[in-house]
Amino acid sequence: xxxxxxxxxxxxxxxxxxxxxxxLTAKAGRDSYEIYLNNKLLLKQTVDQSFSLKxxxxxxxxxxxxxxxxxxxxxxxxKGRSIAVKDEKGRILKEWKFxxxxxGTNASMVISVKELLQLAKDNANGSLRFYYxxxxxxxxxxxxxxx
Numbered sequence: 001x002x003x004x005x006x007x008x009x010x011x012x013x014x015x016x017x018x019x020x021x022x023x024l025t026a027k028a029g030r031d032s033y034e035i036y037l038n039n040k041l042l043l044k045q046t047v048d049q050s051f052s053l054k055x056x057x058x059x060x061x062x063x064x065x066x067x068x069x070x071x072x073x074x075x076x077x078x079k080g081r082s083i084a085v086k087d088e089k090g091r092i093l094k095e096w097k098f099x100x101x102x103x104g105t106n107a108s109m110v111i112s113v114k115e116l117l118q119l120a121k122d123n124a125n126g127s128l129r130f131y132y133x134x135x136x137x138x139x140x141x142x143x144x145x146x147x
Contacts, residue, residue: 033132033143036068037113043144055127056146058120062113069109069143071132077101078134083109083143085119088126093119120147 031047035056043054058067069083077100084095094115101107119128127147133140 031071031073031137031141033069033071035130035144036070037062038065038068045143047141053129053142054144056144058113058116058146060117063117065113067111067113067116069111069130069132070107071109071134071141071143073134073136077107078136080135081107081109082133083111084131084133084140085116085128086131087123087128093123093128116146 033043033045033047034041035043037058042056045054056067071078071081079100081098081100082095083098084092086092096109096111098107098109127145129145130143131140132143
């Protein structure tokens with residue numbers, strides 16, 4: 001191989017490596033989540049500077065349904081995951097803990113809407129919020145509100 005072909009090959013490899021690193025870096029560091037009512041997508045959000053709190057509308061007609069939450073921490077499923085419902089003062093009203101998911105799976109966190117409706121009924125004076133927490137995100141992340 002000639003000297004100019006070797007330089008061209010090394011330059012091409014360097015460019016390809018940089019593009020790969022920048023592409024992976026752009027996706028890394030972004031937590032995201034999706035919330036479904038059974039199989040219907042209600043909310044899809046990326047946790048970043050433009051985060052906005054969305055409100056979920058649940059009513060008695062949904063009492064036999066399930067709320068399904070998928071949370072991805074930079075493309076992986078966290079360990080020691082939980083979903084908590086807190087009132088406006090930040091008090092935990094109910095917390096669900098979920099087992100660790102095998103690598104490469106889309107581990108759903110499933111909550112009965114009937115339980116959520118009861119929490120809303122018992123705390124009718126204010127809005128309630130869903131918080132996600134894990135070993136890696138111990139401070140928690142607010143996901144959505146409901147009333």
